[in-house]
Amino acid sequence: MLTFTLRRLLLAIPTLLVISLVIFLLVDLAPGSPLSQIPLTVPPDVRQKMIEALGADQPVMFRYVLWLRQFFWVEPMNLFDGWFGTHIVEGEQRILSWQSRSPVFSIIGERIPQTLIVIGTAYLVGILIALPIGIYSAYRQYSLFDQIGTLFAMIGFSVPTFFSGTLFIIIFSVWLGWLPTKYDTTLQVIDWASFLEQIKQMILPVMTLGLANAASISRYMRSSMLDNMGMDYVRTARAKGLSERVVVLKHVLRNSLIPVVTVIALGIPSIFGGAIITENLFGVNGIGAALIGAIQASDIPMVQTLAFIFAVLIVLFNLIADVLYGFLDPRIRYD
Amino acid sequence: MKLRTALLGAVAVMGLSPAAFADRGTDGEVKLTFPQAVSIMNPYLSGGTKDIYASSMVLEPLAGLTPEGTLVPKLAAEIPTLENGGVSADMTSITWKLQPGLLWSDGSAVTAADAVFTWQYCTHPEGGCSQATKYEGVASVEAVDDATIKVTFDGPKANPYTAFVSALAPIIQKAQFEACIGAAAPTCTDANNMPIGTGPFMVTGFTVNDTVSMAMNPNYRDPAKPAFATAMIKGGGDAESSARAVMETGEFDYAWNTQIPPDSQAAMAAAGKGEFVVAFGTLVERIEMNTTDPSADLPEGERATAKHPHPFLSDIKVRTALSMAIDRSILVEVGYGAGGKPTCNVIPGPEGWASDNTACLTQDLEGAKALLEEAGWTDSDGDGIRDKDGKKLHILYQTTVNPIRQDFQALIKDWWTEIGVEVELKSIDPGVFFGGDAGSPDTFQKFYADVEMYANNSEMPDPESYLSQYMCSKAPTPESQWQGENINRFCDPAYDALITELGTTTDMAKRQEIAIKLNDMVTKDSMIVVPLVHRGTLSAHSNALGGVQINAWDSELWNVADWFRVK
Numbered sequence: 001m002l003t004f005t006l007r008r009l010l011l012a013i014p015t016l017l018v019i020s021l022v023i024f025l026l027v028d029l030a031p032g033s034p035l036s037q038i039p040l041t042v043p044p045d046v047r048q049k050m051i052e053a054l055g056a057d058q059p060v061m062f063r064y065v066l067w068l069r070q071f072f073w074v075e076p077m078n079l080f081d082g083w084f085g086t087h088i089v090e091g092e093q094r095i096l097s098w099q100s101r102s103p104v105f106s107i108i109g110e111r112i113p114q115t116l117i118v119i120g121t122a123y124l125v126g127i128l129i130a131l132p133i134g135i136y137s138a139y140r141q142y143s144l145f146d147q148i149g150t151l152f153a154m155i156g157f158s159v160p161t162f163f164s165g166t167l168f169i170i171i172f173s174v175w176l177g178w179l180p181t182k183y184d185t186t187l188q189v190i191d192w193a194s195f196l197e198q199i200k201q202m203i204l205p206v207m208t209l210g211l212a213n214a215a216s217i218s219r220y221m222r223s224s225m226l227d228n229m230g231m232d233y234v235r236t237a238r239a240k241g242l243s244e245r246v247v248v249l250k251h252v253l254r255n256s257l258i259p260v261v262t263v264i265a266l267g268i269p270s271i272f273g274g275a276i277i278t279e280n281l282f283g284v285n286g287i288g289a290a291l292i293g294a295i296q297a298s299d300i301p302m303v304q305t306l307a308f309i310f311a312v313l314i315v316l317f318n319l320i321a322d323v324l325y326g327f328l329d330p331r332i333r334y335d
Numbered sequence: 336m337k338l339r340t341a342l343l344g345a346v347a348v349m350g351l352s353p354a355a356f357a358d359r360g361t362d363g364e365v366k367l368t369f370p371q372a373v374s375i376m377n378p379y380l381s382g383g384t385k386d387i388y389a390s391s392m393v394l395e396p397l398a399g400l401t402p403e404g405t406l407v408p409k410l411a412a413e414i415p416t417l418e419n420g421g422v423s424a425d426m427t428s429i430t431w432k433l434q435p436g437l438l439w440s441d442g443s444a445v446t447a448a449d450a451v452f453t454w455q456y457c458t459h460p461e462g463g464c465s466q467a468t469k470y471e472g473v474a475s476v477e478a479v480d481d482a483t484i485k486v487t488f489d490g491p492k493a494n495p496y497t498a499f500v501s502a503l504a505p506i507i508q509k510a511q512f513e514a515c516i517g518a519a520a521p522t523c524t525d526a527n528n529m530p531i532g533t534g535p536f537m538v539t540g541f542t543v544n545d546t547v548s549m550a551m552n553p554n555y556r557d558p559a560k561p562a563f564a565t566a567m568i569k570g571g572g573d574a575e576s577s578a579r580a581v582m583e584t585g586e587f588d589y590a591w592n593t594q595i596p597p598d599s600q601a602a603m604a605a606a607g608k609g610e611f612v613v614a615f616g617t618l619v620e621r622i623e624m625n626t627t628d629p630s631a632d633l634p635e636g637e638r639a640t641a642k643h644p645h646p647f648l649s650d651i652k653v654r655t656a657l658s659m660a661i662d663r664s665i666l667v668e669v670g671y672g673a674g675g676k677p678t679c680n681v682i683p684g685p686e687g688w689a690s691d692n693t694a695c696l697t698q699d700l701e702g703a704k705a706l707l708e709e710a711g712w713t714d715s716d717g718d719g720i721r722d723k724d725g726k727k728l729h730i731l732y733q734t735t736v737n738p739i740r741q742d743f744q745a746l747i748k749d750w751w752t753e754i755g756v757e758v759e760l761k762s763i764d765p766g767v768f769f770g771g772d773a774g775s776p777d778t779f780q781k782f783y784a785d786v787e788m789y790a791n792n793s794e795m796p797d798p799e800s801y802l803s804q805y806m807c808s809k810a811p812t813p814e815s816q817w818q819g820e821n822i823n824r825f826c827d828p829a830y831d832a833l834i835t836e837l838g839t840t841t842d843m844a845k846r847q848e849i850a851i852k853l854n855d856m857v858t859k860d861s862m863i864v865v866p867l868v869h870r871g872t873l874s875a876h877s878n879a880l881g882g883v884q885i886n887a888w889d890s891e892l893w894n895v896a897d898w899f900r901v902k
Contacts, residue, residue, distance in 0.1 A: 038465065043468060
């Protein structure tokens with residue numbers, strides 16, 4: 001198992017390098033200019049000077065190598081300097097966003113907590129709703145509960161978040177006036193009152209995303225349970241006289257969870273990736289909102305860095321899912 | 336009796352506007368929301384309106400502009416003029432006096448050296464200052480003494496109020512930005528995000544592209560202002576959600592740029608929690624006519640250049656007919672509601688600068704048809720499309736991707752089809768259209784289409800630099816890497832001569848007269864530019880917020896120090 005993990009990690013290095021180059025070229029070749037949001041009243045010669053000050057007029061390969069150096073040397077060492085008070089890369093250019101001129105990693109650092117709290121909670125809530133629905137729907141296949149569960153899943157699948165989110169806003173904020181529509185990122189949780197505020201402002205985005213997450217996971221759970229319900233070992237367990245509760249929750253559920261856990265693990269990078277539409281809709285300043293804002297402003301350093309971090313996370317969680325699979329299912333061996 | 340009346344009057348005034356006499360910081364928090372989040376608080380490193388407006392709460396210029404477009408002193412003691420000797424008789428220099436006792440929010444004194452530094456900061460060749468035009472023509476800025484700033488121009492300047500005027504050119508603190516000049520400018524993240532200023536508020540927290548938190552400035556020059564102790568600007572979302580947060584849920588006090596469809600405007604206003612306010616500057620949505628041939632059959636390097644005149648748009652009768660076929664009031668009704676007015680002018684305001692040209696406001700489809708007949712365009716094969724010498728009247732009409740613009744395209748296509756013109760529509764991503772990339776065929780400068788639609792405006796009430804865009808020399812060409820503002824490639828020596836005359840005229844009445852003549856030359860006389868809608872900026876404020884005076888000539892938040900809570 002260890003050699004397998006090491007081999008996969010080593011293989012990941014060239015993969016990620018190729019990915020980084022492809023992302024860089026894609027982002028760079030995409031049409032658009034970092035100055036497209038600047039008013040037309042700014043004349044062409046001033047625009048040219050602004051482009052030069054950004055370094056956007058340098059050749060592509062030069063900028064790629066510079067980015068690689070900044071990403072793999074300057075930024076980690078900058079973190080190291082910050083922790084241990086050393087001065088290894090002091091004065092070196094960090095990766096700066098073109099739009100805000102702030103270091104990209106400070107922006108990401110500012111935004112990761114929001115994304116993890118809101119999107120992470122939504123994922124967790126989604127799983128907690130999905131598993132019971134999936135289990136019971138499979139156990140009572142074609143029952144009324146199963147039909148309702150299926151309807152719920154289909155709605156979650158097919159209604160886009162920009163629609164369900166807006167609908168929730170109109171119902172809960174405009175009509176009922178219970179919940180805020182804009183997420184206040186400056187809110188600090190210091191006492192029960194502010195904690196309650198935090199919960200209140202999280203309800204709408206978590207509900208919107210949780211519905212979508214729960215829909216897909218509950219379907220996986222249901223079908224995996226159905227696969228197992230008809231197996232011989234289930235009949236054996238029943239024949240032994242085990243209670244239904246033990247048969248379903250101990251024997252069937254454990255075996256059915258194997259593929260579901262993999263699906264859940266593979267979905268984790270998407271938590272870090274944020275949720276572009278939901279974050280924008282509710283003003284959660286997470287990673288997804290940062291990405292779409294950077295794309296609209298052709299902020300290449302920001303888009304490039306975020307896209308690459310997503311690539312790293314996806315490669316990493318694929319590996320974790322594989323390893324986890326080996327742990328959960330003793331039949332699978334990688335050596 | 337007189338004293339009694341005066342006292343009674345004073346009591347009545349106090350009773351009517353209690354908040355005007357409120358003490359500093361007694362009204363709690365004011366919450367603003369922008370559909371585009373604030374990226375940076377330094378207007379010299381950003382051209383984005385969102386950043387300029389946000390920074391105007393903190394940084395201040397010597398003078399600002401009122402909603403009427405007149406100058407109002409901010410840090411300056413008074414506006415220098417020819418009469419008071421502040422502007423030299425030959426118009427080559429202007430001398431500003433600072434108000435006495437001005438302090439930065441950190442308690443240090445504001446001096447003329449800060450202004451000199453600001454000029455050096457923005458004119459540094461490696462700084463990439465986005466407001467460089469504000470300091471164009473400035474030969475030197477000197478600190479005569481601690482409170483006197485002398486700006487010398489490299490020649491007579493008809494409009495000397497550019498440097499250090501309006502939210503686009505505020506004074507920054509030398510002590511804070513000294514190490515941030517030139518190439519180092521973008522690396523000073525803390526200074527750029529939390530500049531020390533003289534305005535009513537100071538930044539206490541900044542999250543990039545999200546929230547700016549501010550507190551009242553204890554050293555603000557008016558001890559009774561601002562009424563609010565803290566302020567915050569939350570960014571992100573879209574115009575619809577910003578408007579909703581003010582007009583329907585009441586979570587915010589003020590929302591900038593809430594340009595939403597007219598029916599949504601009406602629905603939200605009906606909720607009764609706030610109102611929309613609109614300011615009209617010079618922003619005009621227009622159709623620009625290409626005077627050169629954009630045909631793809633021409634070789635690159637010659638396509639869309641003055642070498643090949645446009646096959647039919649070079650005929651003024653065709654251009655006029657196209658303008659006559661448009662019903663501008665329907666366009667306003669569909670697209671902008673209260674946020675727009677029909678117009679025939681490139682310079683629609685302010686009063687005095689605008690031409691009285693209103694001829695285009697009534698649609699005349701029959702007249703347009705007759706004009707096309709007269710120009711020799713007839714439908715000889717009966718397919719509904721006019722032709723001449725075997726060539727069909729076919730127009731490629733491009734604009735950016737934007738729901739209102741697509742509505743406009745559809746409406747105008749219908750009208751043009753009705754007068755026998757075949758119209759092909761094209762919409763381009765705004766990032767590409769306005770991106771100015773010389774390698775892309777879809778930029779508005781390259782203009783590989785017959786007509787295109789977008790909006791443009793004059794930054795200042797005085798439109799000299801704006802009108803000079805249509806000079807022959809400013810046409811984008813392959814030689815200029817397709818940079819240039821005269822995108823129609825309009826070229827009229829008489830126009831260029833008038834622009835030169837405008838540059839040397841200092842008498843205001845005469846300047847306005849020339850500007851009106853120039854406006855007419857590109858609009859009603861030549862139909863090179865077909866103005867459609869005079870667009871305002873539509874913002875919303877809640878009924879609980881008082882003192883809002885929306886402004887099109889300066890930052891919309893120009894008088895934020897006077898805002899108060901309606902109780």
